[in-house]
Amino acid sequence: MEILVCVKRVPDTAENEIEVAADGSDIERDDLVYSVNEWDNYAVEEAIQLVDKAGGSVTVVSVGDEEAEEVVRREMAMGANNGLLLSDDAFEGSDGKGTATILKAAVEKGNYDLILTGALADDGAGQVGGMLAAMLDLPFASVVNRIEVMDDKKLKIGREIEGGNQEMHEIDLPCVLSIQTGINEPRYVGIRGIRKVASVEIPVWGTSELGVAADSVGAAAARVKRLDYFVPDLGEGAEILEGSLEEVADKLIEMLKAKGGIK
Amino acid sequence: MAGQVFAYIVYKEGKADDTALELVKAAGKINPDASPTAIVTGSGSDLDAVCNEVTASYKEVWKFDNEALAYPNAEIIRQLLVKVLPADAVVLVAHDTFGMDLSPGLAIMLDSTFVPDVVDFEGLEGDTLKAVRQEFSGQVSTHVNCDLSNGAVINVRPGVFQADGAAGVGGQVIDKSSEIGELVLRRRYLETVEAEVGDVDITKEDVLVSVGRGIEDQDNIEIAEELAEAMGAVVSCSRPIVDAKWLEKSRQVGTSGQTVKPKVYMALGISGSFQHLGGLKGNPFIVAVNKNPKAPIFQVADVGIVEDLLEFAPVLTEKIAEGK
Ligand SMILES: Cc1cc2nc3c(=O)[nH]c(=O)nc-3n(C[C@H](O)[C@H](O)[C@H](O)COP(=O)(O)OP(=O)(O)OC[C@H]3O[C@@H](n4cnc5c(N)ncnc54)[C@H](O)[C@@H]3O)c2cc1C
Numbered sequence: 001m002e003i004l005v006c007v008k009r010v011p012d013t014a015e016n017e018i019e020v021a022a023d024g025s026d027i028e029r030d031d032l033v034y035s036v037n038e039w040d041n042y043a044v045e046e047a048i049q050l051v052d053k054a055g056g057s058v059t060v061v062s063v064g065d066e067e068a069e070e071v072v073r074r075e076m077a078m079g080a081n082n083g084l085l086l087s088d089d090a091f092e093g094s095d096g097k098g099t100a101t102i103l104k105a106a107v108e109k110g111n112y113d114l115i116l117t118g119a120l121a122d123d124g125a126g127q128v129g130g131m132l133a134a135m136l137d138l139p140f141a142s143v144v145n146r147i148e149v150m151d152d153k154k155l156k157i158g159r160e161i162e163g164g165n166q167e168m169h170e171i172d173l174p175c176v177l178s179i180q181t182g183i184n185e186p187r188y189v190g191i192r193g194i195r196k197v198a199s200v201e202i203p204v205w206g207t208s209e210l211g212v213a214a215d216s217v218g219a220a221a222a223r224v225k226r227l228d229y230f231v232p233d234l235g236e237g238a239e240i241l242e243g244s245l246e247e248v249a250d251k252l253i254e255m256l257k258a259k260g261g262i263k
Numbered sequence: 264m265a266g267q268v269f270a271y272i273v274y275k276e277g278k279a280d281d282t283a284l285e286l287v288k289a290a291g292k293i294n295p296d297a298s299p300t301a302i303v304t305g306s307g308s309d310l311d312a313v314c315n316e317v318t319a320s321y322k323e324v325w326k327f328d329n330e331a332l333a334y335p336n337a338e339i340i341r342q343l344l345v346k347v348l349p350a351d352a353v354v355l356v357a358h359d360t361f362g363m364d365l366s367p368g369l370a371i372m373l374d375s376t377f378v379p380d381v382v383d384f385e386g387l388e389g390d391t392l393k394a395v396r397q398e399f400s401g402q403v404s405t406h407v408n409c410d411l412s413n414g415a416v417i418n419v420r421p422g423v424f425q426a427d428g429a430a431g432v433g434g435q436v437i438d439k440s441s442e443i444g445e446l447v448l449r450r451r452y453l454e455t456v457e458a459e460v461g462d463v464d465i466t467k468e469d470v471l472v473s474v475g476r477g478i479e480d481q482d483n484i485e486i487a488e489e490l491a492e493a494m495g496a497v498v499s500c501s502r503p504i505v506d507a508k509w510l511e512k513s514r515q516v517g518t519s520g521q522t523v524k525p526k527v528y529m530a531l532g533i534s535g536s537f538q539h540l541g542g543l544k545g546n547p548f549i550v551a552v553n554k555n556p557k558a559p560i561f562q563v564a565d566v567g568i569v570e571d572l573l574e575f576a577p578v579l580t581e582k583i584a585e586g587k
């Protein structure tokens with residue numbers, strides 16, 4: 001099975017506090033630690049496990065600037081066979097549809113049976129997978145937390161819906177699936193793995209290699225445009241307890257007792 | 264001016280979801296003059312019951328009755344909507360796992376604009392709708408301008424547009440089933456497997472000590488367990504803790520976990536994403552311990568403690584034990 005996994009380089013929220021820049025035009029990017037989007041890591045692990053069982057190869061692809069190469073390389077260290085970076089000044093400022101348009105062009109240059117994305121990325125949209133499927137006229141399923149290969153024409157998949165219930169479907173190949181966290185346990189990538197792929201060439205494709213019209217992507221084509229970043233003022237918020245750890249604990253215990261929080 | 268506004272109605276066992284009313288409210292916030300049309304798909308008596316129910320809040324209800332629609336499979340419903348919606352339709356859908364499945368592809372097929380997970384609207388000028396979204400699990404918000412000139416599919420976050428109850432508009436049901444035509448089944452629904460029941464039922468507990476990614480390591484779960492024991496509480500958690508297999512799925516609070524209604528909820532190292540808070544009902548007294556003073560959880564908590572939970576929780580445990 002030939003599998004393409006779409007991965008995005010995002011600020012790691014476990015490592016950073018995300019703050020709005022003074023003029024509101026962006027977040028503070030200076031000291032951010034970036035990593036591969038959490039959901040995409042599960043998608044790559046799933047692809048590797050599927051190929052381990054059914055044969056074939058895993059290709060990871062990212063749309064981004066040259067620094068996005070590092071996440072492609074990281075996922076190759078995990079065990080993906082090929083990497084691709086889609087990068088061009090014309091791609092900058094793309095909305096979800098723009099990103100899907102770029103990815104679609106890359107998909108059409110290959111011959112994939114299965115395309116995986118993460119269910120969600122840093123922008124909280126959860127849109128690229130579903131858009132890509134519609135552009136390619138392929139069946140789609142979101143928030144997938146189980147994949148079983150039935151034969152070379154179809155998969156049995158589970159979607160994790162509300163309440164943690166699992167909706168089972170049979171889906172025709174080729175198809176696009178967006179992967180939910182928890183579907184597997186992504187393997188650890190050590191220094192050894194990183195070193196092994198350190199010098200692998202990762203092809204970089206832009207508008208001309210992909211045959212994408214520059215005006216169909218990027219900021220100019222975007223129908224959803226971000227105006228600013230801000231932190232909303234949501235009323236009073238929490239009463240913050242101040243003092244030493246012991247003082248805070250004493251204050252909190254009084255409050256908890258009053259609310260029935262200590263039995 | 265933007266086109267006709269529609270709302271896709273989600274329902275279960277013949278009863279419309281809360282979002283059916285919330286979408287009316289959302290439509291009003293986009294355009295006070297809009298009279299949204301409800302779209303209800305399904306089959307049989309449940310469908311009829313829901314159509315009748317929503318006539319209380321929608322003037323026009325489009326009903327699509329077909330065996331193939333008996334289970335809400337977004338892959339099929341998308342094909343149907345592409346056939347029956349006008350080109351410049353503005354379609355509102357709740358941003359739940361069904362909306363995530365349906366909407367991005369629907370917008371592509373209608374060649375309209377997709378706006379994901381909207382939490383507020385700030386006015387329509389000509390064809391430009393200004394909306395509010397969140398990024399980084401709610402750590403920052405953004406204003407976005409959305410071009411509605413070709414129509415749009417807009418996913419609205421459940422729970423943010425609080426409805427005042429059905430308005431008694433006395434709408435009418437229009438049976439559009441004859442327009443359904445042929446539907447291609449490339450993804451076939453098989454069954455729904457219910458989530459596993461665990462050793463404790465967190466939905467019945469009054470006091471929960473809930474841990475998130477801020478607990479940092481599996482070995483530290485003990486710190487929460489000791490605190491819970493001192494308080495006479497039970498340990499629950501956010502999703503990453505279950506993904507890491509540190510606690511059982513049945514302990515997960517949130518939209519894809521359990522819906523809990525405790526009196527006191529102690530959130531340790533939980534950022535406060537809407538999917539997590541979506542599982543917290545009944546207006547509990549919320550205590551948040553988080554080392555990031557800007558964590559969104561502090562906006563919904565009653566009391567906040569800006570500390571490293573690994574340092575604070577043991578002190579609290581000890582002090583409670585001393586007082587007993
Ligand atoms: C379809 C879907 C369904 C989902 N369903 C759920 C669900 O049911 N439940 C759920 O919880 N999530 C759910 N999620 C995931 C959700 O979007 C968030 O990713 C998740 O809630 C984040 O969990 P968290 O707050 O523990 O982690 P994070 O967002 O990483 O937050 C960790 C917090 O801990 C703080 N911290 C770190 N170290 C310390 C320390 N030593 N002391 C104190 N504080 C510290 C950090 O400042 C941060 O605020 C769902 C997502 C999707 C897409």
Ligand SMILES: Nc1ncnc2c1ncn2[C@@H]1O[C@H](COP(=O)(O)O)[C@@H](O)[C@H]1O
Nearest residue numbers: 006007063117118120121125126127128
């Ligand atoms: N720039 C990108 N490059 C590659 N894949 C992406 C990119 N942006 C989004 N994706 C994919 O789409 C998924 C959902 O992202 P989003 O729609 O932005 O929430 C991610 O998990 C990725 O798999």
